[in-house]
Amino acid sequence: MEKRNQYHHGNLEQALIEAAVSLIAQHGVAGFSLREAAAHVGVSPSAAYRHFSSKEDLLNAVALDGFQRLALQMEHAMAEARTLNPECPALAAFQALGLAYVTFAVNNPPHFQVMFGIPFQEKPETDRTSPYQLLQTALDDLVGEKVLAVENRSGAELYAWSVVHGLAGLLIGGAIRTIDGDITGIFNSLVPRILAGLGSAGKNILRGSVPPFIVDTPLAMKFTTPS
Amino acid sequence: MEKRNQYHHGNLEQALIEAAVSLIAQHGVAGFSLREAAAHVGVSPSAAYRHFSSKEDLLNAVALDGFQRLALQMEHAMAEARTLNPECPALAAFQALGLAYVTFAVNNPPHFQVMFGIPFQEKPETDRTSPYQLLQTALDDLVGEKVLAVENRSGAELYAWSVVHGLAGLLIGGAIRTIDGDITGIFNSLVPRILAGLGSAGKNILRGSVPPFIVDTPLAMKFTTPS
């Protein structure tokens, strides 16, 4: 049950996950192999099979690790935002949550892709806060702070999650590009719209301008041949 | 310049793209190989190099093909929506555009992933309408129809695109799952929020309920070990 740290390698399972995270960050998922992860840890390829039943199993662990890191970063950002904005902590925390989500994706594109690129089979039930629960709580707090009207609370998770997930996807997919790498600026420009979409007290709170960005996909192109 | 159709294979380039699209739809990008595409067309692997400089080059063509198909489906859906809703054609077309986007993604997950998974180098300049231009026009028309206030027009593309792209990503990434495969229902539940976020005439137009869906990622889980 408790950890034993100096048995043979020590903690090969965690070491392999960390190696995988690091290698995937460098070469992407497509370029990642079990063998490389084992070599990176200094262990024979077959040793990995003592801890993971397959490569897919390892990738599953990598994805889980990503959700854990994401949750931690969100929590930290929210706590800080609350402290800095004592007059409207719930609103500040909500915005911080969204920014942390997008920032995590931009800082760890391949990891983020693994997290949302594989279907999950096993779902451990344990005791720490999850990103989705943080979102739910943040929305509840928005109601508590009277930023969000109770009658508009239902379904807010899906909407808020979609916006930030979409912005993250467009940024890491190379569809759009900020001029100066200013993720905060582009995120903030969306905040008034997000709040309005939530039904923020029914008032039109639109303000703030969108910093320039470049559309980088054929989405913005013209085409010659219909297929 | 003009097509020659019976020279050796005929139109190997297009045939390879179509084979790739079909094979990727079946096995995903990860499981796709140049050799398999060539074999599928009935041609030796090396023949592909007469038309594409590398596998990556082929995938680029596959992505472009996807944007063309997406644009066509959006246009078709918009035209139909306008016809069916003569009293508010712009609003109907805008909603149809969004639904077509999400539907395309859900119907062609790996193709969609290729479209947004590789950075584009070459950008052909030709004469057909692009998805992004359709979005811009749709938003302009919303202003024309007085659904959207002029002062809220700026930056609307990024916002609208983010929401639908995010919903699409969550659905095809397996993060959320509709109970009954009803994409239209879940999309429609977001429409009032999207319109409110656009700043739709400043009025609170929230209504419509969210059909049940299942959150399927560890986003919704609890965790045990911080990393």
Next chain:
DNA sequence: TGTACATCAGTGAACGCGCGTTCACTGATGTAC
């Protein structure tokens, strides 16, 4: 405390595989005279 044994995390060789890409070639088509 000392010995015999069970456990199990690791080794290392081997497997069969399909991959992307190259290269010298062949042979059908198009063109100049």
Next chain:
DNA sequence: TGTACATCAGTGAACGCGCGTTCACTGATGTAC
């Protein structure tokens, strides 16, 4: 119209490679007596 030649889309064999996974094994650790 007929012939010689250039073009170039295809062939097929070969390359070197790294992959995921297996299997019989070794040897360090933990445990029972």
